[in-house]
Amino acid sequence: MAASTTCTSRPLPWWSGFGARVALGLVTGLVLGLMIRGAGHDLPAAAFAAEGLRTIGQIFIQLLKALVPPLVFTAIVASIAALRDLENATRLILSTLGWYALTALIAVLIGISLGLLLEPGLHAGVDPAKAVAPSAAGNWLDFLKGLVPANFAGIAAVTTMSDGKATTALSFNVLQIIVVAIALGTAAVRSGEAGAPFLAFNASALAIFRRLLHWVIALTPIGSAALIGDAVVRYGWDALSALGSFALAVYLGLGLVLLLVYPALLALNGLSPMRFFSAAWPAIQLGFVSRSSIGTLPVTEDVVEQRLGVPRAYAAFAVPLGATTKMDGCAAIYPAVAAIFIAQFYGLPLHLADFALIAFVSVIGSAATAGLTGATVMLTLTLSTLGLPLEGAGLLLAIDPILDMGRTAVNVAGQALVPTIVAKRAGILDRSKFPNGTGRGNAEADNDLAPSLATH
Numbered sequence: 001m002a003a004s005t006t007c008t009s010r011p012l013p014w015w016s017g018f019g020a021r022v023a024l025g026l027v028t029g030l031v032l033g034l035m036i037r038g039a040g041h042d043l044p045a046a047a048f049a050a051e052g053l054r055t056i057g058q059i060f061i062q063l064l065k066a067l068v069p070p071l072v073f074t075a076i077v078a079s080i081a082a083l084r085d086l087e088n089a090t091r092l093i094l095s096t097l098g099w100y101a102l103t104a105l106i107a108v109l110i111g112i113s114l115g116l117l118l119e120p121g122l123h124a125g126v127d128p129a130k131a132v133a134p135s136a137a138g139n140w141l142d143f144l145k146g147l148v149p150a151n152f153a154g155i156a157a158v159t160t161m162s163d164g165k166a167t168t169a170l171s172f173n174v175l176q177i178i179v180v181a182i183a184l185g186t187a188a189v190r191s192g193e194a195g196a197p198f199l200a201f202n203a204s205a206l207a208i209f210r211r212l213l214h215w216v217i218a219l220t221p222i223g224s225a226a227l228i229g230d231a232v233v234r235y236g237w238d239a240l241s242a243l244g245s246f247a248l249a250v251y252l253g254l255g256l257v258l259l260l261v262y263p264a265l266l267a268l269n270g271l272s273p274m275r276f277f278s279a280a281w282p283a284i285q286l287g288f289v290s291r292s293s294i295g296t297l298p299v300t301e302d303v304v305e306q307r308l309g310v311p312r313a314y315a316a317f318a319v320p321l322g323a324t325t326k327m328d329g330c331a332a333i334y335p336a337v338a339a340i341f342i343a344q345f346y347g348l349p350l351h352l353a354d355f356a357l358i359a360f361v362s363v364i365g366s367a368a369t370a371g372l373t374g375a376t377v378m379l380t381l382t383l384s385t386l387g388l389p390l391e392g393a394g395l396l397l398a399i400d401p402i403l404d405m406g407r408t409a410v411n412v413a414g415q416a417l418v419p420t421i422v423a424k425r426a427g428i429l430d431r432s433k434f435p436n437g438t439g440r441g442n443a444e445a446d447n448d449l450a451p452s453l454a455t456h
Helices: 018-039 044-083 087-119 141-147 172-189 192-217 220-234 242-267 274-290 293-306 312-325 328-345 354-370 375-386 390-426 443-448
Strands: 155-162 164-174
Touching: 018 192, 018 220, 018 274, 044 172, 044 293, 044 312, 087 155, 087 242, 087 293, 087 312, 087 328, 087 354, 087 390, 141 274, 141 390, 164 242, 172 192, 172 312, 192 293, 220 274, 242 274, 242 328, 242 390, 274 375, 274 390, 293 312, 293 390, 312 390, 328 354, 328 375, 328 390, 375 390
Parallel strands: none
Antiparallel strands: 155 164
16 A cells, blocks of 8 residues: 655745845845945945946836736736626726725825824925926826827827936826726627637736736845835935925825724724735835836736735726726825925915815826826826915925835725725635635745746
């Protein structure tokens, strides 16, 4: 009688997991950034190291952004094909939009309260001469324009100014890609047998792009180190002195939403806040250092599906939509505090109706600026709606990169939070994947998120 053997895999220790490697990368990048900044830019070795960090960080973000269009397109087409088999697909979509609006409303109310309580505009040391109108401004018509694709791939040429030089580069509009994918996916499903080969090809392409994504995610510790190091070298904290009260109000609002509101919503829905943040950490930290919800999108979607247990058919729709319209940091807290700051700085009174308009723009306006990403665009939309001077936005540009790190982290956390809550309330959350103490350990889930290059 042959003896049978069984292999049982032991959960790996936490310090060997992907999250620990990312944390080590962040610490390493922070130390390198402080060392380079302390050495000074005049030292050739320091300048070379600073440029190296910046280049590595840019390459990592470019790799992620290169995967966004094909991943979003193929994932949403696949989700349309899968959603036809879900009886509650319409309810899931409506519930997602409702939770997006609810969390945005809570965030903007916190921003308004902090702006009125701390009065940052009355304690600013910024020079009024720095008030200049930004090059891009939000407009309510942008929402309608953004829904209609300019071309099949949603690609456009974007010109930016830096140090007096104009640079033109290709950019993609994720909202337009979503619209095209929904239209083609729906047409393929409605075409019956004629559309089956296209759906099969799309499923194969999605599997290939997801494998490429795993390879890029494996580089996250290196990319995070380079990005945080570059941020410390380039921005530091010197610019915060003149706008310290404003930065304090913004980061306090971000902290309240991230560490109080989100955990409360998770707990009310029977989900562990600690376990949620443990699972969502790779996406949140990458959002912080990259300052890009779109660049973080592939990681966010992977986290939501693999570590939080949200079904792929639903996550493939909800997460890309959230990456373009769900921005509690950039579209709720920041414009609320900034609008009150500018009104206080110029001595312009705000009334109850104005605060209602701020809340309305924050809840609805993020969709209106989905085709034009950036907190400055959202702020100018708020200012123009309230009749406040657009030049006031220029007062805040000096510390915008430092604020943008926190804003994007909150954005990404919200983009992972809402699909998780909606899936839990709909009874479709895979609790064997969500770290609930009885399933896989975090280190094991980490290794699923970033598999070894040698084995894949």
